[in-house]
Amino acid sequence: MPLLEVRNLIKRFGGLTAVNKFNYELEKGTIASIIGPNGAGKTTLFNMLTGVYVPEEGKVEFNGNSLIGRRPDQITFLGIARTFQNIRLFNNMTVVENVLVGMHARLRVSIVHALLKTKRFQEQEQRAKIESVRLLDYVGLGGRGDELARNLPYGDQRRLEIARALAAEPRLLLLDEPTAGMNPQETADATRLIRRVRDELGITILLIEHDMRLVMEISDWVTVLDYGEKIAEGKPEEVRRNLRVIEAYLGKGVASSLTPEANSPRPEVETGFTPPDQAAAPTQNDGQER
Numbered sequence: 001m002p003l004l005e006v007r008n009l010i011k012r013f014g015g016l017t018a019v020n021k022f023n024y025e026l027e028k029g030t031i032a033s034i035i036g037p038n039g040a041g042k043t044t045l046f047n048m049l050t051g052v053y054v055p056e057e058g059k060v061e062f063n064g065n066s067l068i069g070r071r072p073d074q075i076t077f078l079g080i081a082r083t084f085q086n087i088r089l090f091n092n093m094t095v096v097e098n099v100l101v102g103m104h105a106r107l108r109v110s111i112v113h114a115l116l117k118t119k120r121f122q123e124q125e126q127r128a129k130i131e132s133v134r135l136l137d138y139v140g141l142g143g144r145g146d147e148l149a150r151n152l153p154y155g156d157q158r159r160l161e162i163a164r165a166l167a168a169e170p171r172l173l174l175l176d177e178p179t180a181g182m183n184p185q186e187t188a189d190a191t192r193l194i195r196r197v198r199d200e201l202g203i204t205i206l207l208i209e210h211d212m213r214l215v216m217e218i219s220d221w222v223t224v225l226d227y228g229e230k231i232a233e234g235k236p237e238e239v240r241r242n243l244r245v246i247e248a249y250l251g252k253g254v255a256s257s258l259t260p261e262a263n264s265p266r267p268e269v270e271t272g273f274t275p276p277d278q279a280a281a282p283t284q285n286d287g288q289e290r
Ligand SMILES: Nc1ncnc2c1ncn2[C@@H]1O[C@H](COP(=O)(O)OP(=O)(O)OP(=O)(O)O)[C@@H](O)[C@H]1O
Pocket: 013, 016, 018, 036, 037, 038, 039, 040, 041, 042, 043, 044, 045, 085
């Protein structure tokens, strides 16, 4: 049984169908990516999986539970944590406090214990603090716990969001553009971190990304959305050669110039897609940082 199973999911905003009849299965232990041009419906899909939006139609089953109609906090409790395309941290709280917030998503402390600051509550808080510091070390923010979140550089804020999501001890981690705005070094570090989270912690990962180099490098499975519809799905090397995918990114005109008949050079567009005629051979750009 897949960890996540989506059937016929539809989300409309007025006359616009942002996600249309989306079907999807995600096996446990996978790193999977959702790609597609701006406005394709990627974030809307995440918002439906996490209870932010209620779909018009469709089913979502996670680990044997239906997610439709559940609130975001209930879905977190069932084991799905996420990060956001636009970083959402508590800017005026410290780094470690931000992780503690994530941890409280799973701790169920009774309000009486909290108000009376009972011994049990204090012990639990102490344990949570130690665990948070450990998580900060894990994502590469060791020693930064007492800084204010807003004072962290951008790349570190993205790591902190990952630490906060991990604090909820998810089975499935959703990352919405985890490397957006990062420089090549930060992107390489984030790529390693994502892989470690899967390999070492056994957490299944679904990520949305525009950085095709990262997507092709890290993903076991890639799904392509365009105008709310799934237009392709497969292993990275299959998807990167798919003409429909190239068209979605570059437009029909450019895509047809990439077919074997046309001997035109590869256009200077950073898509990470290999034209079908060059798919087997290494391209000039291989090995260079983007
Ligand atoms: N709350 C909303 N109200 C109205 N329209 C919305 C809302 N959220 C998203 N949309 C629209 O739905 C479509 C899909 O948006 P979405 O944010 O899911 O795209 P995306 O694939 O994440 O794009 P990007 O790569 O730019 O982040 C877009 O046309 C967007 O304008």
